[in-house]
Amino acid sequence: AAQERVRWGVPIAFGSNLTALGDTLPWVADRLRAMSGGRIDLRVQEPGTVIPALGVFDAVSEGKVDAGYTWMGYEIGKVPASALFGATPFGMEAIEFSAWYWFHGGKDLLMKIYERHNVVPIFCGAISPEGAGWFRAQITSLDQVRGLRFRAAGLGGRIWERVGASVQLIPGPELYQALERGVLDGTEFSLPTVDEQLGFQRVAKFLHLPGWHQPTTNQFLYVNKAVWDKLQDTTKAMIETACQAGVAYAIARAEALQGAVLNRFREQGVTVAQLPEDVLKRLQQATKEVLDEQAARDADFKTVLDSMRRFQAEHQPWKHLGYLPRNWPATQ
Amino acid sequence: MTKVPTRPGEAITGHLAGLPPFAPADAIERAVRGIGKVFALAWLALVLITVLAVAERYAPPITAAMAAVFGPNPGTALTELQWHIYAGGFLVGLSYAMTVGAHVRIDVFAEHWSLRTKAWVELAGMALFLAPFAVFVLMHAIPFVERSYALNEVSPSPGGLGGRWIIKSFIIVGFVLILAAALARTMRILNYLFRHRAG
Amino acid sequence: MLETYELIVIALMASFILLIFTGYPIAWVLAGVSFWFVVIALWGAETLDWDTFMLDRWIRFSVIVDRIWSQMQNSVLVALPNFIFMGIMLDKSGVAEKLMQAFTRLFGSLQGGLAISVCAIGILLAASTGIVGASVVLLATLSLPLMMAYGYSRQLATGVVAASGTLGILIPPSIMLVIMADQLAMSVGDLFMGAMIPGLLLGALYIVYVVVISNVSRGVAPHPPDAPKVTLGLVLEALRAMAAPAALILAVLGSIFFGIATATEASAVGAFGAMLLALINRRLDWRTIKDVCYGTASTTAFIMAIFLGASAFALVMRSLGGDEFIAHMLKSLPFGPDGIIIVILAIAFVAGFFLDWLEISLIFLPLVAPVVRALGYDPVWFVVVFAVMLQTSFLTPPVGFSLFYVKGVAPKEIETRDIYLGVLPFVAIQLLVVFLVFEFAEIALWLPREVYGAAAR
Numbered sequence: 001a002a003q004e005r006v007r008w009g010v011p012i013a014f015g016s017n018l019t020a021l022g023d024t025l026p027w028v029a030d031r032l033r034a035m036s037g038g039r040i041d042l043r044v045q046e047p048g049t050v051i052p053a054l055g056v057f058d059a060v061s062e063g064k065v066d067a068g069y070t071w072m073g074y075e076i077g078k079v080p081a082s083a084l085f086g087a088t089p090f091g092m093e094a095i096e097f098s099a100w101y102w103f104h105g106g107k108d109l110l111m112k113i114y115e116r117h118n119v120v121p122i123f124c125g126a127i128s129p130e131g132a133g134w135f136r137a138q139i140t141s142l143d144q145v146r147g148l149r150f151r152a153a154g155l156g157g158r159i160w161e162r163v164g165a166s167v168q169l170i171p172g173p174e175l176y177q178a179l180e181r182g183v184l185d186g187t188e189f190s191l192p193t194v195d196e197q198l199g200f201q202r203v204a205k206f207l208h209l210p211g212w213h214q215p216t217t218n219q220f221l222y223v224n225k226a227v228w229d230k231l232q233d234t235t236k237a238m239i240e241t242a243c244q245a246g247v248a249y250a251i252a253r254a255e256a257l258q259g260a261v262l263n264r265f266r267e268q269g270v271t272v273a274q275l276p277e278d279v280l281k282r283l284q285q286a287t288k289e290v291l292d293e294q295a296a297r298d299a300d301f302k303t304v305l306d307s308m309r310r311f312q313a314e315h316q317p318w319k320h321l322g323y324l325p326r327n328w329p330a331t332q
Numbered sequence: 333m334t335k336v337p338t339r340p341g342e343a344i345t346g347h348l349a350g351l352p353p354f355a356p357a358d359a360i361e362r363a364v365r366g367i368g369k370v371f372a373l374a375w376l377a378l379v380l381i382t383v384l385a386v387a388e389r390y391a392p393p394i395t396a397a398m399a400a401v402f403g404p405n406p407g408t409a410l411t412e413l414q415w416h417i418y419a420g421g422f423l424v425g426l427s428y429a430m431t432v433g434a435h436v437r438i439d440v441f442a443e444h445w446s447l448r449t450k451a452w453v454e455l456a457g458m459a460l461f462l463a464p465f466a467v468f469v470l471m472h473a474i475p476f477v478e479r480s481y482a483l484n485e486v487s488p489s490p491g492g493l494g495g496r497w498i499i500k501s502f503i504i505v506g507f508v509l510i511l512a513a514a515l516a517r518t519m520r521i522l523n524y525l526f527r528h529r530a531g
Numbered sequence: 532m533l534e535t536y537e538l539i540v541i542a543l544m545a546s547f548i549l550l551i552f553t554g555y556p557i558a559w560v561l562a563g564v565s566f567w568f569v570v571i572a573l574w575g576a577e578t579l580d581w582d583t584f585m586l587d588r589w590i591r592f593s594v595i596v597d598r599i600w601s602q603m604q605n606s607v608l609v610a611l612p613n614f615i616f617m618g619i620m621l622d623k624s625g626v627a628e629k630l631m632q633a634f635t636r637l638f639g640s641l642q643g644g645l646a647i648s649v650c651a652i653g654i655l656l657a658a659s660t661g662i663v664g665a666s667v668v669l670l671a672t673l674s675l676p677l678m679m680a681y682g683y684s685r686q687l688a689t690g691v692v693a694a695s696g697t698l699g700i701l702i703p704p705s706i707m708l709v710i711m712a713d714q715l716a717m718s719v720g721d722l723f724m725g726a727m728i729p730g731l732l733l734g735a736l737y738i739v740y741v742v743v744i745s746n747v748s749r750g751v752a753p754h755p756p757d758a759p760k761v762t763l764g765l766v767l768e769a770l771r772a773m774a775a776p777a778a779l780i781l782a783v784l785g786s787i788f789f790g791i792a793t794a795t796e797a798s799a800v801g802a803f804g805a806m807l808l809a810l811i812n813r814r815l816d817w818r819t820i821k822d823v824c825y826g827t828a829s830t831t832a833f834i835m836a837i838f839l840g841a842s843a844f845a846l847v848m849r850s851l852g853g854d855e856f857i858a859h860m861l862k863s864l865p866f867g868p869d870g871i872i873i874v875i876l877a878i879a880f881v882a883g884f885f886l887d888w889l890e891i892s893l894i895f896l897p898l899v900a901p902v903v904r905a906l907g908y909d910p911v912w913f914v915v916v917f918a919v920m921l922q923t924s925f926l927t928p929p930v931g932f933s934l935f936y937v938k939g940v941a942p943k944e945i946e947t948r949d950i951y952l953g954v955l956p957f958v959a960i961q962l963l964v965v966f967l968v969f970e971f972a973e974i975a976l977w978l979p980r981e982v983y984g985a986a987a988r
């Protein structure tokens with residue numbers, strides 16, 4: 001059979017100018033054009049130009065576009081289990097998630113859940129942890145968290161709320177000003193490099209890490225099921241392989257940039273520090289409660305969460321013993 | 333200044349001043365305008381709710397009172413309520429604005445045309461521009477709302493509002509009302525062009 | 532050679548311009564033209580084998596529903612009805628009239644005092660809102676009837692309102708700049724500071740123009756018939772009348788500045804404050820509240836309808852490859868760097884004919900920004916020039932969004948032609964400022980550097 005031509009408009013949820021967060025799919029699309037001799041042409045559509053940034057899943061599901069690319073956590077209001085695939089608080093890091101997804105049943109679970117929505121999700125990008133947040137004052141104790149006016153989305157927000165923060169819903173465009181003027185005491189946003197691009201270091205002088213709420217940010221290429229089923233096997237293979245390369249690309253690119261940016265923040269007078277241990281422990285305890293409650297409400301969520309926890313437990317000794325401790329100095 | 337006519341709208345007083353009254357059209361417009369007036373009070377509600385949301389952020393007693401209604405984190409619900417009111421308000425307002433003749437026209441040439449010419453243009457606009465677009469939107473809004481209902485879609489934000497299909501269904505409400513207002517306008521013009529020509 | 536879909540895009544734009552002169556509401560012309568170009572494109576693809584880019588099936592256009600939903604969820608636009616509510620409430624409660632009279636008394640011996648007041652209030656409003664439609668409508672509601680009553684020329688009156696009301700997108704806080712920063716992954720602070728001086732410069736030049744024209748051409752801005760001499764007592768009286776509304780604007784600005792509320796919430800604080808002033812004036816009865824609500828409903832709806840129509844138009848244009856068309860064109864230009872910038876500005880100017888700022892920020896800016904960066908220009912400077920150019924575009928006949936908004940709320944005796952002619956001198960001033968910022972980049976770059984330091988850039 002003659003080789004088919006594929007030309008899709010592919011809306012993305014993050015602008016392609018956001019390093020690592022937004023530039024993975026454009027890279028995948030370039031690779032696909034190159035390896036197919038232009039036969040597979042994914043035309044990236046910037047957020048909002050055709051499809052609203054948060055409408056990618058719906059549009060693919062209903063066949064309004066053939067494919068789209070987004071962070072899976074956005075689907076929490078429609079398909080609660082999606083939140084776990086997007087990022088699990090105190091959950092797996094990018095490499096661990098890849099291990100679970102491809103070799104411990106994660107992919108099968110997701111395929112089954114999304115099939116009901118006519119969507120074939122292809123894992124196509126994972127990046128380093130986000131920052132825990134930008135704060136106007138340094139967090140040194142658990143007391144400060146009570147009543148803290150903090151903006152956090154999704155599961156992370158639910159957990160902050162549980163530990164006593166006053167979680168605020170501030171629209172994205174207004175975040176910067178709200179933080180600058182003190183409507184907010186703090187906000188989480190994204191990777192430190194992306195935060196730097198948007199200038200958060202100008203308006204808040206304390207960057208807390210680690211990204212406990214989002215140890216990885218997993219993005220997927222959603223393809224409409226009817227469209228996918230009609231593709232030739234060679235085309236499917238190329239797209240799947242390019243996406244798998246996209247995961248490697250994103251992990252490497254995100255990791256490559258964060259060290260330098262933390263140094264730049266420090267030069268600009270930003271205090272970069274981890275959240276105190278008691279705060280993290282309290283957050284972890286709240287995370288368990290919130291995840292268990294959600295699992296009690298939604299069967300898919302429970303299945304996925306159980307599978308993830310089983311893998312984490314199994315993997316734990318290796319994670320603990322197989323690597324040098326995180327704070328082990330690089331040169332002695 | 334925004335004039336709010338109490339008599340049947342622009343068809344009689346504005347761009348198409350001089351169109352004769354026509355009872356069936358008047359009745360439909362009155363109904364659309366009545367619904368529009370009820371929903372116009374949303375704008376008062378929006379102001380009050382937003383001020384309440386700001387107060388809630390700083391006044392624990394208000395937070396406590398709101399928490400009784402919206403749950404432990406009332407700020408999120410109050411913030412979402414704002415755009416819910418705005419969304420429902422402007423969608424219903426589209427048809428109300430039509431009945432009071434508020435939609436902007438570039439009448440730099442049209443203002444010199446005869447009423448008959450203007451009536452023909454309006455008829456063509458209703459039939460060729462507004463109606464096909466509105467029908468198209470309706471056709472696709474219905475599955476859009478159904479889908480939200482089937483998924484039991486809720487706010488993705490902690491403490492946010494549930495029942496997303498309800499606010500989404502205002503697309504349907506809004507466009508049905510627009511079509512009703514357009515129908516009234518069309519009837520009024522047809523009456524003028526074909527039944528009323530002696531007058 | 533142009534692709535078929537590029538030709539369709541050109542036809543789409545031309546059709547819109549021609550058809551708005553039928554006098555049929557702009558919003559539905561935008562929506563209807565979009566619809567028919569989907570029909571044309573699909574028909575051409577089916578029967579003539581046209582390449583219609585991404586517009587290959589009806590379902591592509593059904594994205595309009597998702598876009599309406601996105602418009603519904605746009606929590607930033609929530610400020611629009613609040614500011615409109617505030618304006619109409621101030622008007623119906625007599626507060627606006629008192630304010631304008633106070634300004635007029637103060638500038639009474641000055642030719643064109645009322646128009647100067649409009650500029651001054653425009654600058655103040657600009658500092659409290661960043662939404663074009665909201666400030667234009669607010670200012671027009673407050674001042675047009677009074678200027679008419681004082682015998683101002685309709686052209687000067689509408690021109691000064693349209694121009695001053697559009698300042699809000701440059702003088703911070705500006706939602707447009709926020710969205711541009713978001714699109715380009717730039718710092719909002721840089722853009723706010725960068726646009727500040729050009730915005731204030733524009734406001735100042737408007738005032739200079741009003742002073743000059745009202746002295747040269749005495750009929751356009753007559754003295755109030757009973758203009759008293761300015762005495763200390765008069766100044767105090769004027770100050771007292773100004774106190775209440777000034778407090779209101781300060782409340783809006785203050786709640787943003789002191790971090791009590793977001794800019795959107797501050798709009799509601801303003802509207803609520805207007806109700807309190809009406810109450811103090813003993814004019815807050817149920818009748819007034821209902822009238823204000825009705826007025827807010829129709830004014831908000833006509834603006835949102837234009838947004839909705841423009842969204843459909845943008846969807847079709849984008850699906851037909853309108854943006855790739857522009858990128859393609861920019862790449863093939865035979866000009867040097869400055870020439871390319873000028874072409875980009877010209878495109879921004881023309882794009883303002885068809886699309887509102889939201890769509891332009893979403894569609895065109897991300898498209899041209901990488902080109903500008905690659906040429907080695909400072910992105911802050913570029914966005915500021917671009918923003919001033921867009922603002923100009925909103926004021927330029929025949930298709931200018933600010934002009935539509937003025938027309939939407941103007942007293943009936945004001946014709947489209949008055950607005951078209953009235954705004955021309957202000958367009959000239961705008962172009963002058965575009966030129967100045969273009970030539971002297973420091974106008975845009977000095978303040979951000981002073982505030983944030985060079986190292987941070």
Ligand code: NA
Binds near residue numbers: 656661698700702705
């Ligand atoms: Na502003």
Ligand code: NA
Binds near residue numbers: 923925926927928931
């Ligand atoms: Na224009």
